[in-house]
Amino acid sequence: MVRDLRASVVAVVVVTALFGLGLPALFTGFSQLAFKHQANGSLITENGRTVGSRLVAQAFTKPQYFHERPSATSPAYNGGGTTFANLGPTNPDLAKGVKQQAAAILKLERPYNPGLTIHQIPVDAVTTSGSGVDPDVSPAYAQLQAHRVAAVRHLPLPTVQRLISQHTDGRSLGFLGEPGVNVLELNVALDKETK
Amino acid sequence: MNGQGIGQILVWCAVLIALAYPLGLYMARVYMGDRFLVAGWAGWLRWTERGFYRLIRTDPKRERDWKAYAKTLLIFMVLFWLVVYGIQRLQAHLFLNPDHLQAVPSHIALNTASSFITNTNWQFYAGESTMSYLTQITALAVQQFVSAAVGMAVLAAVVRGLARRSTKELGNFWVDFYRSMVYILLPLSLVLAVILVSQGVPQTFGGHVSARTLEGVAQTISRGPVALMIAIKQLGTNGGGFFNSNSAVPFENPNGLTNFFESISILLIPAAQIFMFGKMVLARRHAWVVFSAMFALFLVGVAIALPSEQHGSQVLRASGVNITQGHGQSGGNMSDKEVRFGIANSALWATATTDASNGSVNGGHDAYTPAGGAVPLVNIFVGEVIFGGVGSGMYGLFFYIVIAVFVAGLMVGRTPEYLGKKIEAREIKYAAVGALFVPTMALALTAASVVTHAGLASVFNPGAHGFTEALYAYTSQSNNNGSAFAGYGATSFSASLGAVAMLFGRFAPALAALALAGSLAGKKTAPASAGTFRTDGPTFAVLLIGVIVLTAGLMVFPALTLGPIVEGLAH
Numbered sequence: 001m002v003r004d005l006r007a008s009v010v011a012v013v014v015v016t017a018l019f020g021l022g023l024p025a026l027f028t029g030f031s032q033l034a035f036k037h038q039a040n041g042s043l044i045t046e047n048g049r050t051v052g053s054r055l056v057a058q059a060f061t062k063p064q065y066f067h068e069r070p071s072a073t074s075p076a077y078n079g080g081g082t083t084f085a086n087l088g089p090t091n092p093d094l095a096k097g098v099k100q101q102a103a104a105i106l107k108l109e110r111p112y113n114p115g116l117t118i119h120q121i122p123v124d125a126v127t128t129s130g131s132g133v134d135p136d137v138s139p140a141y142a143q144l145q146a147h148r149v150a151a152v153r154h155l156p157l158p159t160v161q162r163l164i165s166q167h168t169d170g171r172s173l174g175f176l177g178e179p180g181v182n183v184l185e186l187n188v189a190l191d192k193e194t195k
Numbered sequence: 196m197n198g199q200g201i202g203q204i205l206v207w208c209a210v211l212i213a214l215a216y217p218l219g220l221y222m223a224r225v226y227m228g229d230r231f232l233v234a235g236w237a238g239w240l241r242w243t244e245r246g247f248y249r250l251i252r253t254d255p256k257r258e259r260d261w262k263a264y265a266k267t268l269l270i271f272m273v274l275f276w277l278v279v280y281g282i283q284r285l286q287a288h289l290f291l292n293p294d295h296l297q298a299v300p301s302h303i304a305l306n307t308a309s310s311f312i313t314n315t316n317w318q319f320y321a322g323e324s325t326m327s328y329l330t331q332i333t334a335l336a337v338q339q340f341v342s343a344a345v346g347m348a349v350l351a352a353v354v355r356g357l358a359r360r361s362t363k364e365l366g367n368f369w370v371d372f373y374r375s376m377v378y379i380l381l382p383l384s385l386v387l388a389v390i391l392v393s394q395g396v397p398q399t400f401g402g403h404v405s406a407r408t409l410e411g412v413a414q415t416i417s418r419g420p421v422a423l424m425i426a427i428k429q430l431g432t433n434g435g436g437f438f439n440s441n442s443a444v445p446f447e448n449p450n451g452l453t454n455f456f457e458s459i460s461i462l463l464i465p466a467a468q469i470f471m472f473g474k475m476v477l478a479r480r481h482a483w484v485v486f487s488a489m490f491a492l493f494l495v496g497v498a499i500a501l502p503s504e505q506h507g508s509q510v511l512r513a514s515g516v517n518i519t520q521g522h523g524q525s526g527g528n529m530s531d532k533e534v535r536f537g538i539a540n541s542a543l544w545a546t547a548t549t550d551a552s553n554g555s556v557n558g559g560h561d562a563y564t565p566a567g568g569a570v571p572l573v574n575i576f577v578g579e580v581i582f583g584g585v586g587s588g589m590y591g592l593f594f595y596i597v598i599a600v601f602v603a604g605l606m607v608g609r610t611p612e613y614l615g616k617k618i619e620a621r622e623i624k625y626a627a628v629g630a631l632f633v634p635t636m637a638l639a640l641t642a643a644s645v646v647t648h649a650g651l652a653s654v655f656n657p658g659a660h661g662f663t664e665a666l667y668a669y670t671s672q673s674n675n676n677g678s679a680f681a682g683y684g685a686t687s688f689s690a691s692l693g694a695v696a697m698l699f700g701r702f703a704p705a706l707a708a709l710a711l712a713g714s715l716a717g718k719k720t721a722p723a724s725a726g727t728f729r730t731d732g733p734t735f736a737v738l739l740i741g742v743i744v745l746t747a748g749l750m751v752f753p754a755l756t757l758g759p760i761v762e763g764l765a766h
Binding site: 077089171 | 199202203206247250251252253266267270271274275278321323324332333334336337340341369372376381385388392393394395396397398399400401403404405406407408409410412414415416417418420422423438439440443444445446449450451452454455507508509510511513514515516517518522523524525526527528529530531532533534535536537540556557558559561562563564565568655656657658660663680681682762765
């Protein structure tokens with residue numbers, strides 16, 4: 001008993017020091033040297049100002065920007081407090097949220113896209129993401145928004161569509177995962193194009 | 196049908212098997228103390244190993260019986276529980292707290308300490324806004340290594356018990372623990388962590404970033420020493436993430452490539468240990484049979500979850516929006532799922548993470564369709580043996596194997612034998628306790644939580660889904676999985692009940708497995724005869740699946756009818 005206790009105390013201290021402090025310190029040092037940009041959060045800087053991270057969604061409300069998927073965090077797109085919405089598949093609140101979001105999209109997009117109906121809205125546009133900070137929208141949702149963004153910015157539609165395809169992350173290695181359009185990078189590129 | 200998604204899943208399966216088989220053979224050599232560890236380039240590792248034994252004053256050659264082995268392990272765990280609890284409570288006064296977080300509330304700290312020492316990683320807290328960097332790396336991530344290594348050590352001892360004859364000794368806990376940590380978990384984690392950080396998972400002590408968005412609004416972006424923790428979280432069947440939304444968060448899982456390796460890592464060691472076992476007991480064909488049975492159960496889960504999620508939930512189908520796959524979207528039930536993973540990779544992950552006792556998620560299980568959410572629930576309920584946890588999955592599976600052999604013996608009318616050893620009343624008792632204790636506890640605690648006001652306070656969703664949340668919560672904690680229908684809330688009642696579930700759910704089966712192994716180690720082996728029921732053919736695979744489905748499946752079925760089945764019938 002005493003033998004075991006003594007061995008355990010020493011092992012707890014040794015393991016905590018090596019695996020809890022030494023290892024993370026060494027690995028952080030390595031990461032900062034080898035992958036500095038990624039290790040610090042893939043931040044995007046414009047004119048010396050940090051405008052966000054390519055891996056964290058942010059709020060877009062103005063019509064000249066592409067908008068993100070809905071977010072359940074509080075406030076929305078909180079990069080310091082990720083969360084799911086946790087609404088079950090039959091929850092009335094889910095039905096209400098989807099309906100409201102679809103109505104908001106139709107109201108926003110229809111002036112630029114007169115024939116738009118609810119059946120053309122892709123599902124990711126009306127559902128919360130898992131993290132609340134999903135940086136991507138589906139290519140379908142980006143195409144849907146392209147008409148509005150082109151009209152508001154007085155850009156030809158093909159220019160906007162070219163930018164969408166430039167900022168679409170395809171499947172990794174061509175076959176892993178699903179394609180997504182990185183909204184923040186796309187909007188940064190749009191701002192540059194319009195300048 | 197989702198051809199591209201199914202293609203990804205098939206590649207995933209092929210890579211898993213291609214990696215797990217050689218890893219299993221390597222692990223067998225690690226635990227058998229093979230010579231390669233002494234010689235050549237690994238010589239210096241041997242030197243540090245000796246240093247460790249000297250420091251804790253153990254003689255690596257001195258082996259112990261099952262009781263002494265268990266006693267050492269329990270003392271070690273009690274001490275670590277105190278450390279994990281203490282660091283959480285004191286984090287406000289300690290270093291590495293750049294975001295100035297307060298002490299973790301006592302009931303959350305109690306639940307979390309129990310959660311991490313038991314390899315559960317149930318999280319009643321939001322990591323980025325509750326735990327300081329120090330707590331994350333020295334309390335939680337250390338346990339992700341330690342709890343995994345302890346499970347693997349127990350398995351090594353149990354397998355030795357099956358392999359040996361006429362002895363009491365099962366091994367030296369410290370040797371098995373050290374080797375699991377340093378020769379298996381450490382190198383694998385480093386490889387995965389390098390992949391992750393290269394793809395965008397942060398690894399910094401720099402604290403959060405304050406950004407000004409394109410529209411000029413302030414945004415807080417949490418970062419931290421994430422990559423290393425995510426690597427061991429995936430490999431050690433831990434599942435407890437740095438961030439609240441776990442591997443759905445881009446900072447934990449930024450793209451399809453990281454998702455591929457993270458989800459492979461969930462099942463890698465649990466699958467490898469079947470081959471390890473086969474090599475250690477010289478029964479490779481039997482190991483392949485067991486592997487095939489588990490793989491079949493895994494595929495059944497995917498085959499139910501994938502089409503259910505692709506079909507979409509009732510609400511989404513009724514809403515009128517486009518849920519059809521193709522034309523630039525993956526469609527289906529995208530509630531609480533991420534665009535870059537889509538449906539196939541989410542359904543695959545949800546199945547893998549609950550077959551193994553991992554519990555990490557890349558989307559919200561609470562929002563899964565009734566059938567899609569029932570798959571993880573049933574996977575967990577069968578006791579985390581469909582590959583299962585590192586160590587714990589395989590030793591948990593022995594309970595079912597022994598029961599299957601016993602049932603076969605009854606049918607043939609002979610004393611059942613397993614690996615040449617007679618299975619008698621005592622072994623059956625240990626196996627029955629090991630197999631039935633946890634599911635019974637899970638149902639009892641669920642019942643306790645839905646008939647008390649204090650318990651009902653945790654339920655978030657209305658109707659049958661709310662019951663499923665409670666059932667999932669106690670099933671997950673009792674079986675040390677750690678995934679959640681995350682709407683289920685933390686109260687001091689649910690946190691304490693959960694702590695009890697996790698501690699008993701971990702140590703009762705571990706002790707039963709060690710006792711079973713101790714008992715089998717003492718027996719002589721007899722050569723197989725014409726009357727011996729063969730455990731290395733397809734008949735045994737079918738029998739094993741049947742025993743698992745009948746034992747655990749029938750226990751969970753009545754509860755399923757109250758939850759997912761009622762919900763699935765609703766419109």
